[in-house]
Amino acid sequence: MKGKSIVNNWLLILAGLLILVLAGIPSLVQANSGQESSELANTSYGEPEKLIAPLTGTVSIFDGAVGKEDGHNVMYTTAKGIPAKLNVIDLDNYKLLRTIALEDAESTWAHEVTVDGDLYVATIGGGAKLWKYSPETKDAEVVATFPGQTFPYSITSDPEGNVYVGTYPSGNVYKFNPKNEEVTNYGKMINESSKQYIRSIAYIDGNIYAGTAKDKIIKYNIASGEKTNIAASLDETGTVYDMDKVDNRYLFIRYNDTNNGYIYDTQTQEWLDVIVPNVRGLHVEEESYNGSVYYMTPDDKFMSINLSTLEITDTGMRYGSGLRGADWVELSDPDLPGKSLVTINWSGSVTIFNIETNQVIERPSLVEGAPAIMNKVKNGPDGNIYISGTQATEGAIFNPIDNSTVSFKLGQGDSIHSVGNKMLFGVYPGARIFEYDTNNEPADNNPKQLFQIGEDQDRISDIISADGKTFVGSIPDYGKLGGALTLYDATEQTTPIVYRNIVENQSVVSLAYKDGIVYGSTTINGGLGIDPVAEEAKIFKWDVENEQKIEEISLSIEGINNPQTIGDLSFGKNGLLWGAVDNIIFALDPDTLDVVKSKKIYPDGALHYADWQTVDLEWSNDILYAKFDNNLTAIDPETLVSYKITDAKSFTIGDDGNIYYSLPSNRTLLYKVEVTSAGLIQEILDRYHSSEDIMQPVYAELTNKLEQAEHHLNKGDKSQAIKHLNDLLKHLNKESMSKFISDKAKNILNTKVENLIKTLSPEDESPVNSIPLTNPDFEEPLTDESIPGWTSAFQEAEEHYHEISGERSFSGDSSLKIVDSVRSASVALYSDTIDVEPGVEYMASTRAFTEEGSASFLLRFYDNDGNQVANYANHFESMLGQWEEVTTQGIAPENAVYLRIYAYTTSYQIGTVYFDDINLWTNQE
Secondary structure (H helix, E strand, C coil), X not given: CCCEECCCCHHHHHHXXXXXXXXXXXXXXXXXXXXXXXXXXXXXXXXXXXXXXXXCCCCCXXXXXXXXXCCEEEEEEEECCXXXXXXXXXXXXCEEEEEEEECCCCXXXXXXXXXXXXXXXXXXXXXXXXXXXXXXXXXXXXXXXXXXXXXXXXXXXXXXXXXXXXXXXXXXXXXXXXXXXXXXXXXXXXXCCCCECEEEXXXXXXXXXXXXXXXXXXXXXXXXXXXXXXXXXXXXXXXXXXXXXXXXXXXXXXXXXXXXXXXXXXXXXXXXXXXXXXXXXXXXXXXXXXXEEEEECCCCEEEEEECCCCCEEEEEEECCCCECCCEEEXXXXXXXXXXEEEEECCCCCEEEEECCCCEEEEECCCCCCCCCCEEEEEECCCCCEEEEECCCCEEEEEECCCCEEEEEECCEEEEEEEECCEEEEEXXXXXXXXXXXXXXXXXXXXXXXXXXXXXXXXXXXXXXXXXXXXXXXXXXXXXXXXXXXXXXXXXXCCCCEEEECCCCCCEEEEEEEECCEEEEEEECCCCCCXXXXXXXXXXXXXXXXXXXXXXXXXXXCCCCCCCCECCCEEXXXXXXXXXXXXXXXXXXXXXXXXXXXXXXXXXXXXXXXXXXXXXXXXXXXXXXXXXXXXXXXEECCCCCCEXXXXXXXXXXXXXXXXXXEECCCCCCCEEEECXXXXXXXHHHHHHHHHCCCECHHXXXXXXXXXXXXXXXXXXXXXXXXXXXXXXXXXXXXXXXXXXXXXHHHHHHHHHHHHHHHHHHCCCCCCCCXXXXXXXXXXXXXXXXXXXXCEEECCCCXXXXXXXXXXXXXXXXXXXXXXXXXXXXXXXXXXXXXXXXXXXXXXXXXXXXXXEEEEEEEEEEEECCCCCEEEEEEEEEECCCCCCEEEEEEEECCXXXXXXXXXXXXXXXXXXXXXEEEEEEEECCC
């Protein structure tokens, strides 16, 4: 299939566009201007190609809870993924009973088994939701949602079976009543900034206890609404990360900054006279055992504290993790008498602490996981693609030549940078820099921690290297303002020098370097949980030798007022400093920081950014690639003509010039867009010649053949261009030349030249006759609330309906949206009748965006009495999470008189699907 080729002759494009689409060539990327550069105009972008789910090495679990099911003790736990998967493990027989996909959810930190035996799970992803799992029906369903909330971090319940959920970003507490399914919002527990966590929660005797990220523990009396901070006397700072009720009387809590534990007696309303040192998260058990509470320490010790004597004892048992849920269970195993404390670890292994025998038994993971979610992708010096995960313990190395992956140990890498033969990863939390040596295999010390920034920094936003030095931009910890620029001398491996508040109260999000000067851009945002005080982001210059800021400016571009974030920054070949802000690309004179050129790429209000999110920039073959929000866009740096290529969450350009990226809708999968042009092939030749992967005899001949091909292309003679490209391939693959070229360079060049030949070659297709349709792109205004050219086949309701939507469109401004959330109904739109000729094959296509679920695209033939005589259907499910072509075709029966085209969700399908640009054609001359 040919790629999306960008050409100068717009009249030719407009005349042939329909024929090209119907012949199977992907539609042309729409330009924002009629003027084009030669390089961008001659570049072809292929259709998105699904490659692999690279992060599959581990199961990621944050929490678990023990319950009863059919008389057996069971462990409930949820593996992070898209979708998240609830696992039910029989602890008595130690086997996996079932796995249930929690659709549209990604993960959870909170499970709660109520007095009724039901399990509640508060999930993250697709908005904050509360799920209920019944041990009787074995089904899970969403029973409550919390509008405006993204993270329901904490959950607890009361003796009546009511469930309480603490959320972010509003810092609210909600109550769900399972009897009437009502949700009560008790509102914010504190109101100190616009973003607040309720990170832990407990219920005792009519009071909710909410652990915040602002030092406080709020006692909320449900009857009176009175709020009291019971932690005022503790003199602690940071997040109350963990809090569990014990014996329905005590609160056992832990502060994340100090790992100090405290015990509060809710009856006497006093803190017990003890500080429990070195407590490890995330939980303790809700019932004491012989008057003692058991907990973990960071050095793997299983400890206990007696609630009466406050004596702390080392049990002698060891466990290399925290307690992710902890419950007492009486197991049927005679070797484990009495009660055992059961927990689950990050990778799904169940661990049993038997108090009577002092045994620690770890049982292998039975959890069915899902591919982990990618965070960043970046091309490496070895031609491999390096991938970090979100809330992960592993990264991955993807080899584009053979599509293989290798895993390595890594936390959440928020930034990745290539320097020499090393890859640097900025890992959260703790603003740590890890170094991976690409010349060696992954190992316990590869990657290794190179340094930690400190100075209240928590997230690495950008890394660059120059002149033997590494420069790091960072964002501070929760509740703090003031990011930093950090300098690390890689040649001397000295202690990094941290320059905080380069721009007062702002974070550094992007860096570039030239001639001893670091250029940086900022965001007014600090860590989560604190509101900004600065009004606008800035651009600054930092003199490395003299260790001082020499300039700081506000960005002066029409249409940009008080930007929250500016970035990325990147130098182009013309020496200009390029950057982006919101929906605008711009270039600065690096000496004066004056704006040389700028352009609005997307309409105002069309893009939405997270607090520290910048517009990622990367260069390839004199084309600037920019990711505005999730819109990966190619920009000509001379004319600023731009084209959207695809939706992307993170992207990089490989050694082969192709785009490798993750999708916003499913970040577990790596995709590729093949990029093809003569100029790109020359760039690859030049690069491999510089690295000595291609020696002079081969380089000179290949360059000559490519120049001749380009010469004929410029004259419009494609056949002669193809001849010279075929000559190039013959020379490239001569046995006598193999000693002058590496296998990697030969493989990439073979693929690139073959793709260019395919792009230039005429399609060997039968003639295509397009059949006109009424309103095939759903752009015509409604007539009496009906869609011109289309009719609804069924009665619709709130849970199953269609509409014309401006939320998504493949072309134009609108599309047909079908929403069907019940299996007992159908939604179908069918076209006006189209006359047919018996015995002729008819083909139909649509562009479909499957947001979730599945749908159908149909051709139905009818006789003269309106009876259906043939049905040709394409039932499709969630695919790329972006616009894709869906086709169906069929031969008109002998008694067929007309056909209709259907966009449809059948009674067995549910989903949210958009349809656009419907076409009908036949090859009949």
